[in-house]
Amino acid sequence: MKAAHNHIIIIMEYIEANLHESLSIERIAEQFNLSPSTLQRRFKKQYKVPMHKFILQQRMDKAMEMLKEGSHSIADVRLNVGYHDPANFTTAFIKYFHVSPSHVSKSPNDTE
The missing domain is CATH 1.10.10 (Arc Repressor Mutant, subunit A)
Structure with missing residues (x-):
C-alpha cells in the first residue's frame, strides 16, 4: 500500500x-x-x-497567487493554469472565488 x-x-x-x-x-x-x-x-x-476537483483547486489557487503578485497579466495567468479561452477562465475563476480575475489583478495592463 x-x-x-x-x-x-x-x-x-x-x-x-x-x-x-x-x-x-x-x-x-x-x-x-x-x-x-x-x-x-x-x-x-x-x-x-x-482528482478533477484537485486539479481545479490547484489551477485556481495558482491563478489567485499570480494575480495577487501583480506582475502577471490575466492572459498570462490563464495560460499558466491551463486555460486557453478567456471566457472559460473567467467563468471558472468567478465560480470558484466569487470574484472576477480583473477585480483581483494588480497588473495595470489587463484588458481581459
Missing part, C-alpha cells in the same frame, strides 16, 4: 508541475500506466477529494 501512496504523491507533483497543460484524467492515467478508474480511486482514497 505504501507503493500506491508514493505513486499518488508523484502523480500529485506531476499535476502541480503541469497545470499549464491540458490535464485529463485519461491522459494522466496513461502517463502513469494506470486505468482511469484505478487512478481516480487511489487519488480519492489518499486525498479525500476527486
Whole structure:
C-alpha cells in the first residue's frame, strides 16, 4: 500500500508541475500506466477529494497567487493554469472565488 501512496504523491507533483497543460484524467492515467478508474480511486482514497476537483483547486489557487503578485497579466495567468479561452477562465475563476480575475489583478495592463 505504501507503493500506491508514493505513486499518488508523484502523480500529485506531476499535476502541480503541469497545470499549464491540458490535464485529463485519461491522459494522466496513461502517463502513469494506470486505468482511469484505478487512478481516480487511489487519488480519492489518499486525498479525500476527486482528482478533477484537485486539479481545479490547484489551477485556481495558482491563478489567485499570480494575480495577487501583480506582475502577471490575466492572459498570462490563464495560460499558466491551463486555460486557453478567456471566457472559460473567467467563468471558472468567478465560480470558484466569487470574484472576477480583473477585480483581483494588480497588473495595470489587463484588458481581459
